[in-house]
Amino acid sequence: MDSIVTTEDTIAAIASAISIGKGGVAIIRVSGKDSINSCKKIVQTKSKYAWESHRVFHGFIQENKQNKFIDEVLISVMKSPNSFTGEDVVELHCHGGIIIVNKVLKILLSSNSRVRLANPGEFSQRAFLNGKIDLTQAESINQLINASNTRSAELAFSGIQGEIKKKINDIKNDLINQLCEIEARVDFEEDFTDFDYTKYLKNIKKVKEKIELLIENAKRNSYIHNGISIALIGKTNVGKSSLLNLLAKKEKAIVTNIPGTTRDVIEINLTINDIPMKIIDTAGIRETSEQIERIGIKKSFRKIKESDFIIYIYSLEEGFNEEDKKIIQEIPKEKLITILGNKKDLIDCKNINSNELKNTILMSIKNNDGERLLIDTIIKKCGLKQVENINIFLNERHLANLSACLSNLNDTDEIIKNKLPFDLLSIELRDGIQNLSKITGQELTEELLDNIFSKFCIGK
Template identity: 40%
Template sequence: MSESSSGPDTIAAVATAVAPGQGGIAVIRLSGPQAQAAVRAVTRIPGPQLWESHRVLYGHVLAADGEERIDEVLLLLMLAPRSFTAEDVVEIHCHGGVIAVQRVLARVLEQPGVRRALPGEFSQRAVLNGRLDLTRAEAISDLVAARSQRAAQLAMAGVDGGIQQRITALRERLLDQLSELEARVDFEEDLPPLDGAALLAELQAVRAQLLQLVADAERGAVLRSGLRVALVGRPNVGKSSLLNRLSRRERAIVTDLPGTTRDLLESEIVLEGVPITLLDTAGIRATSDAVEQLGIARSHDALASADLVLLLFDLSAGWTPEDEALRQRIPAAVPHLLVGNKVDLAGTDTPVRLTGSAADIRLSASTGAGEAELVQAMLERCGALTDGSLLLSLNQRQADLAQEAADALARSDQVATEGLPWDFWTIDLRQAIHSLGEITGEELTESVLDRIFSRFCIGK
C-alpha cells in the first residue's frame, strides 16, 4: 500500500452520486481517528445531543467564519470497531445536488489530519482491518456497478460470502492434501503408505470444480459488462426502426429518406437479464455528403468493436450485391446474424436468395413480428442465455487465479504418471493453494491490493 493510504490519517469523500438537481440527500463519509473531531469542528449541534456510537445527530455545517450556515445536516456516528472500515466513521447526510455537497466536503478537508480518500480506500481499509474479505469488497463494487437485476443478484451472492466460502472450502481441501504429503516427506518411514491414486483423484476433483467456476465466470461476465450489438445495413432497411422497437422508445429518427442516421446512436437495454448496448450505425453506402461519410466511418469502427453484428436487409427488395458486400466487411472474429426486415411488406413466403446461406431471422421492426425469435437468436449467438442456474460468478481477476490453480493441479497428473517423489507433488499443490489465497486476500501483498482497489469508485 502506498504511504499516503497506510498511515493513521483520516480520509473523506462523497459516498453518493452527485449531479445538479438530482438526489434529495448526499452522504459525505469520513473514516479514521480524526473523523469525529473534524466533524465537530465544522458543525453546530443544538441542545444536549450525545456524541455516541450509532446515534443520529441534527445540526448545521458552518462556514469558516463560524456564522454562515452552509447546510442543514444529519450526522451518523459509527465508532470503531463497529463500522464499515472498523475505524471511527462519521457520515454527514446533507442535501443533494452539487454546490452544498462540495462546500461541506471542502470544509471537512480543511481540518487537520483529513485528506481526500483515494478510489476504493474505504473498502481497502475494511479488508486490511479484517472487516471484510477481499471477495466481499469486490462484490460490493460489482453491486454498485450492476446494470441489470441478474447482475445485482450475482453481486449479492458475493456480498453474502458465497465466493469466499466456495474458494475457502476448495483451498482447505488442498491444504489437507498438502499436509499429508509434507508428513510423508518428513516422516514417511513412520506413517502408513499414502494412496497416490486417491490423492490424485481428490486433486482432480478440486480442479474440476475450479474449471466450472471459470466457465461460470464467463457467463457472469456477460451479465456484468453486457454486450455491444451493432445494427448495420444499407440505408433505409429498418435499423433505426429496430433500435426503437428493442428500446421501447423513439431513440432514432425514422423516415423513408436514405441516410437519415448520420452518426452512431447508442441505446442501453436489458434483454433476458443481459445488459445490451445497441449501436445504430449510419447506413453504409457511397455518398458525397461529408457528415454522412463521418457517420459511415464510425459504422466501420462499430463493426470491429461489437460483440455481435445484426446485418439487416430488406426482405421486400431481396438480398442485393450491396448486402453481400456489407457481410464481407464484418470481421471474421465477430459473430453476426442476417436479419431480413419488412416481412410484413414482403410476405412470409417470399424467397430470399443469399450467397451461401439464408436469413437467420425474418421480422418486421414496425409490427414486432419475429422480435422474440431475434432476441433468442442474439443471446444464443453470443453464448449469453441464462437459465437461472448461475448462482455466483467470479470476476475476471478471480477467474484468472482460479484458472492458475486449475493449471497447477493439472500438472499433478504428469507428476503421478512419471512416478516422482512426494516432494515434487507439493510444488504445484502449493502454487494452487497460493492462487486461491489471492482470490480471498489471504496471500496478497499491499501493492496488489492497491491495484485492485484503485479501480473502485471514490467514496466506496
C-alpha cells in the same frame, strides 16, 4: 485479521451521491482516531446522547468561535471496532446542497491538521486492512455502487454477503486437504503405503470442474455489468434502421427508400432478460464513390470487429446473393447471432430456397412479424439463459487468479503423467492455493491493493 490497523491521520469525505449538485441529505464520513474530537470542534449540541456509540443525535455546524451556525445536522457515531472501517467513525448528515456540504467539509478539514481528505476507496481499504471485510466484499461494494442494472446490483450484494469468499474457500480447502496428504507422505514416506494416484487425480478433477464452472460464469459476468453490443450489418435498404426503431419502440433512425440513408453509426440502449444491450445501426455496405457514405461503410466493418455479436440482415425480396456471402465471410462465426431475412410480407415464403433458410430468421420488420423469435434467438445465442443461473459476480482479477490456479492443477496432472519427483506436486498445489488466496486478499502486495482501491469512488 484480529488486530485493528491504526493510522496517524483521520480521513474525511462526502460519502453520498451529489453529482447533480443538490439533494435532501448529504453525508460526510469521518474515520480515524481523531474523528470524534475533530467533529466535536465544529458541532454544537445539547443532546444527552451526544458522542455515544451507535446513537444519532441533533446538532449544528459551527463555523467559528463566534457561534455562527451554517447548517443543522444529525450526527451518528460508531466507535472502534464496531464500525465499517473498524476505526472510530462519525457521519455528519447535512442538507444536500453542494455548496453547504462542501462548506461543512472545508470547516472540518481546517479544524484539525490531522484530518485530511480521503483517497478514493480509502474507507473500504481500511475496512479490509482491519479484517472487517475481505477483498471480494470490498470489490463487491464498489460493484454495487456502479451497478448499471438490477441484476448487476443483486450479484454485487451477493458478493458483499460473502458468497464469492465461500466458493473460493471451498475450493481452497479441497486443495489444502490434498496438500496435507502429499506433504505428510513427503515428510514421513516410510510410514505410508504407495500413493493412490488414481484417487488423487479423481479429487483434483472435481476441483478443476468447480474452477472451470466459475471461469465460464466469469466470462458471462461482463454481460451483466457492461452489457452486450450487437451490430446490425447488411447491404443498403434491407431494414437495419427499421429494426433499430422497432427494438427502440420509437423512431431513432431515419428510414427512407433511398439507398445509403444511414451514413453514420446510430446506437440505442435497451434491456433484454435484465441484461443491458447496445444495438448499433450501421451504414449499408455497397460499392459507392460517395465519400461520406464510404466513411460510414468503413465504420460498419469496424463495428464487425468491435461488437460482441452481429445480426446480418438481407432482403428476402432480393434473395441472399454473392454480395451477402462476401460480407458474411468478414463476420467471425462465433459473433453471428443469426441471419435475418427481412420483408417476408413481400414474397411467398414457400418459394424460398431451403438452403437459404438454414440458420435464418424470416421477418417482416415493417409489420413487426417475428420480433419475439428474434429476441428468443438473441437470448439463446448470447448465452443469456446461462446468465440467469449465475449467483456471484467475478471480475477480471478473479478470473486471472482462477485461471492461474487451474494451470497449477493441470501441471500436477503432467507431473504424475511424466513420473516427475513427487514433491513437485506439493509446489504446484501451494502455488494454486496462493493464487486462490490472492482473490480474497490474503496474498497481495501493497502496490496491488492501492491499485484496486484507487478505482473506488471517494467516500467509499
